[in-house]
Amino acid sequence: MKGQIFSVGTEILLGNIVDTNSQYLAQRLAELGINVYKMLTVGDNFDRLYFEMKEASKTCDYIFVTGGLGPTPDDISKEVAIKVAEKEDLVELNQAALKALRNYFNDNKIALENNIKQAKFPKDAIVLENEVGTAPGCIIETKNACKIILMPGPPREMKRMFENHVLNYLKTDGVIESRIFKIGILGEWDMARRVDFRGENPTLSPYFTDDGAYIRVSAKAESKAKALKMIKEKEAYLDKIFGPLIICKNGQRKEEILLDLLRSRSEKVATAESITGGLIASSIIDIAGASDCLKESYIVYSDQAKEKILNVSHETLEKYSAVSKETAREMLQGLYDKTRAELCIVTTGYAHLGQVYLGIKYHEQSHILELKFAPDRNKVRLFTRNRAIDASIIIMRGSYESYISF
Numbered sequence: 001m002k003g004q005i006f007s008v009g010t011e012i013l014l015g016n017i018v019d020t021n022s023q024y025l026a027q028r029l030a031e032l033g034i035n036v037y038k039m040l041t042v043g044d045n046f047d048r049l050y051f052e053m054k055e056a057s058k059t060c061d062y063i064f065v066t067g068g069l070g071p072t073p074d075d076i077s078k079e080v081a082i083k084v085a086e087k088e089d090l091v092e093l094n095q096a097a098l099k100a101l102r103n104y105f106n107d108n109k110i111a112l113e114n115n116i117k118q119a120k121f122p123k124d125a126i127v128l129e130n131e132v133g134t135a136p137g138c139i140i141e142t143k144n145a146c147k148i149i150l151m152p153g154p155p156r157e158m159k160r161m162f163e164n165h166v167l168n169y170l171k172t173d174g175v176i177e178s179r180i181f182k183i184g185i186l187g188e189w190d191m192a193r194r195v196d197f198r199g200e201n202p203t204l205s206p207y208f209t210d211d212g213a214y215i216r217v218s219a220k221a222e223s224k225a226k227a228l229k230m231i232k233e234k235e236a237y238l239d240k241i242f243g244p245l246i247i248c249k250n251g252q253r254k255e256e257i258l259l260d261l262l263r264s265r266s267e268k269v270a271t272a273e274s275i276t277g278g279l280i281a282s283s284i285i286d287i288a289g290a291s292d293c294l295k296e297s298y299i300v301y302s303d304q305a306k307e308k309i310l311n312v313s314h315e316t317l318e319k320y321s322a323v324s325k326e327t328a329r330e331m332l333q334g335l336y337d338k339t340r341a342e343l344c345i346v347t348t349g350y351a352h353l354g355q356v357y358l359g360i361k362y363h364e365q366s367h368i369l370e371l372k373f374a375p376d377r378n379k380v381r382l383f384t385r386n387r388a389i390d391a392s393i394i395i396m397r398g399s400y401e402s403y404i405s406f
Helices: 020-032 046-057 077-084 095-104 109-119 155-164 188-192 224-245 254-264 279-285 303-310 314-320 325-339 377-396
Strands: 002-008 035-042 062-066 091-093 120-122 126-128 137-141 147-151 175-183 203-209 212-221 246-248 269-273 294-299 343-350 355-362 365-372
Touching: 002 020, 002 046, 020 035, 020 062, 020 155, 020 175, 035 046, 046 062, 046 077, 062 077, 077 137, 077 147, 091 095, 095 109, 109 120, 120 137, 147 155, 175 224, 188 203, 188 212, 212 224, 224 246, 246 254, 246 377, 254 279, 254 377, 269 279, 269 325, 279 294, 279 377, 294 303, 294 325, 303 314, 303 325, 314 325, 325 343, 325 355, 325 365, 343 377, 355 377, 365 377
Parallel strands: 002 035, 002 062, 062 147, 269 294, 269 343
Antiparallel strands: 091 120, 126 137, 137 147, 175 212, 175 246, 203 212, 343 355, 355 365
16 A cells, blocks of 8 residues: 655645654554655645645545634645546535534534635545644545545644544554664764665665664565564574664663663663763663662762762872863772762863763773764764663673674
8 A cells, every 4th residue: 555645734845844644654554564755844835735746646545634624714734635536526514524513613603604615525535533623634635546635734623633533434454563672882974985875675774863873674474573574584683783882772761771771780870071071871861760770870970079079189180181081090990989870980181172082880880982073062962872871881781792883
């Protein structure tokens, strides 16, 4: 089955609102085994929307449209779909939709008059109830059996309509299962160069977020069991390539992985951050139950703070500067002396130069890692946070090897 997603609204094209509907629908349709080859945003222009929707109806089994179902003249999605399906002569007032409007507006005549267009549909359309808004959705079928599914623009209304009603009318020709592998340490290009991404089923898809590098493995089959078996074969391939650099295989956040490791061993983590300014501790605190494991956290941005809180010697700072292996080493030891946490993490660096020193101590192991990034202030801080969490997990798992390039 092939589908296309339309988001309708000039406000999206102007950047006034973010189109989260298309992202949500793409994810859900992939899970259902409906192939989405194209997503398109079209402004409130009848002719342009008609042209794009007409073209899509020639090749798609389903067209999913969000937005443009309101009472105003620029709400044109339904009228365009009716013209694409050539059903202008079949439009009538739907009594169930009219009753819902009356109930919503408490029979207010002025409100009903201004919203009446929302209750008009081709007589053979399937009308979809909007349980949390005024605009009903609908399914209109074209002459070549393409089903145009119209849903409201507000995400809360759209999601509820899709889950409660649209799903009942979708047919698929297979099952798609996916598994997300979080790859630690490596940047996007470094991860991608190691993998052969050719092949259509299962597919390997790399992507990169603020949390680091990922590979999504997706398999399509006639059953869930067979799709999962296909994914398992690709998992063995990725294990061979990345080994301990695979942080997780189920999309779980790496901070959760770290906390689970600490919790299972009844251990604590402490942080002292200069360049990252609390980002590492903050990302840990984002996870529920972090108080079980995060013992203490300090922001030691100035040289004075490094001396006062972590007992870094003035001589070291004078001789080597705050951004040096020597300072990072003393920060790490000072943090351990102060907190006695089993896992200690420290950072120091120059964000504008992309120069960072990351210190990690776990029991008797101490590592001072020199990192080099492109000089982008915010990215340097994010990348340092990612490396700190990734490296801590790998070290705690006992998988640290000197050949792993941090």
